[in-house]
Amino acid sequence: MLSKKEKALIAEIWESLSPVAEDIGSDALLRMFASFPGTKTYFSHLDISPNSSHLRTHGKKIVLAIADGAKDISQLTVSLAPLQTLHAYQLRIDPTNFKLFSQCMLVTLACHLGEDFTPIAHAAMDKYLSAFAAVLAEKYR
Amino acid sequence: MVEWTEQERSIITGIFANLSYEEIGPKALVRCLIVYPWTQRYFSSFGNLYNAEAIRGNPNVAAHGIKVLHGLDRAVKNMDNIKATYAELSVLHSEKLHVDPDNFRLLADCLTIEIAAKLGTAFTADTQAAFQKFLAVVVSALGRQYH
Numbered sequence: 001m002l003s004k005k006e007k008a009l010i011a012e013i014w015e016s017l018s019p020v021a022e023d024i025g026s027d028a029l030l031r032m033f034a035s036f037p038g039t040k041t042y043f044s045h046l047d048i049s050p051n052s053s054h055l056r057t058h059g060k061k062i063v064l065a066i067a068d069g070a071k072d073i074s075q076l077t078v079s080l081a082p083l084q085t086l087h088a089y090q091l092r093i094d095p096t097n098f099k100l101f102s103q104c105m106l107v108t109l110a111c112h113l114g115e116d117f118t119p120i121a122h123a124a125m126d127k128y129l130s131a132f133a134a135v136l137a138e139k140y141r
Numbered sequence: 142m143v144e145w146t147e148q149e150r151s152i153i154t155g156i157f158a159n160l161s162y163e164e165i166g167p168k169a170l171v172r173c174l175i176v177y178p179w180t181q182r183y184f185s186s187f188g189n190l191y192n193a194e195a196i197r198g199n200p201n202v203a204a205h206g207i208k209v210l211h212g213l214d215r216a217v218k219n220m221d222n223i224k225a226t227y228a229e230l231s232v233l234h235s236e237k238l239h240v241d242p243d244n245f246r247l248l249a250d251c252l253t254i255e256i257a258a259k260l261g262t263a264f265t266a267d268t269q270a271a272f273q274k275f276l277a278v279v280v281s282a283l284g285r286q287y288h
Contacts, residue, residue: 027266030266031266031269031270033266034266034267034269034270035266035269035270035273035274103250104269106250106254107253107254107257107264107269110254110255110257110258111257111258111260111261111262111264112261113258114258114259114261115258117254117258119171119172119175119176119193120175120193122172122175122176122254123175123176126176
C-alpha cells in the first residue's frame with residue numbers, strides 16, 4: 001500500500017526524470033538484456049544494441065508511461081487500460097519479465113540518483129513498479 | 142559447475158577489492174530491513190527497528206551488515222566451488238536460524254542497489270550482469286542444504 005507521502009515522492013521523482021526519459025529507459029532495458037538474456041526474445045524485431053535509435057525510442061516510451069501513471073497512482077487501472085489491452089492481446093509478454101525490468105529500473109535509478117535513492121525512495125518505487133506491473137497484467141486472463 | 146569468464150572474474154574481484162565493507166555492509170542490511178520490512182522478523186533481538194531512523198542508527202544492524210558482507214569474501218576466493226564453500230552456512234541458516242531462503246535474494250538485491258548508488262555509471266550493464274550472476278550463485282548455494 002502506498003501512503004500519500006510515498007505517492008508524492010514517486011510523482012516527484014518521475015517528474016524530474018521525464019526530461020531524460022530516453023537515457024533512463026534505454027539504460028534500464030540494456031541492463032535487463034545483459035542480466036536476463038531471455039528477455040531479448042521479445043525484441044527480435046528491433047535493433048537493441050547500445051545507443052540504437054530503436055532502444056532509445058522504446059526506452060523513452062516505457063519511462064513516459066511509468067511517469068504518466070505516477071501522476072495519479074489511484075487511477076492506474078484507468079490510465080493503463082489501453083496498455084493493458086496491448087500487453088494482453090498483442091505483446092503477451094510473460095509477466096515474470098515485468099519483475100526483471102522493474103529490478104533493472106531500480107538499479108538504473110540507483111546509478112542515476114546515487115545517495116538520493118534512499119531506502120525510503122527505493123521502497124516506494126519498488127511498490128509502485130510492482131503495482132504498475134500488476135495492473136499491466138490484469139487483462140491477461 | 143558454474144562457468145566464469147575472465148572478464149566476470151575480474152569484475153567480481155574488482156568490486157570487492159575496492160569495497161568499503163564498513164560503509165556498504167550496514168547500508169545494504171539497513172536498506173533490506175526498510176524496503177522489505179518482513180525481513181525484520183529475524184532480528185527481534187537487535188533492539189529498536191521501529192522506523193527507518195532507528196534502523197539506520199542501530200549498531201547491531203551495522204555490525205551484522207559488515208559481518209554478512211565479509212561472508213561473501215569466501216565466495217570471491219572460491220568462485221569455482223561456491224556451493225561447497227557455503228554448505229555449512231546453508232545448514233546454519235536452515236536448521237539454526239530458520240531463514241526463508243527467499244530472503245537471501247532480497248538482501249542480494251539491496252546490496253546490488255547500494256553498489257550501484259556508490260559506483261553510478263561505472264556500474265555498467267555488464268558489471269551488473271556479472272555481479273548479479275555471482276550473487277545468484279551465492280544465494281543458490283545458501284539455499285542448497287535446506288530440506
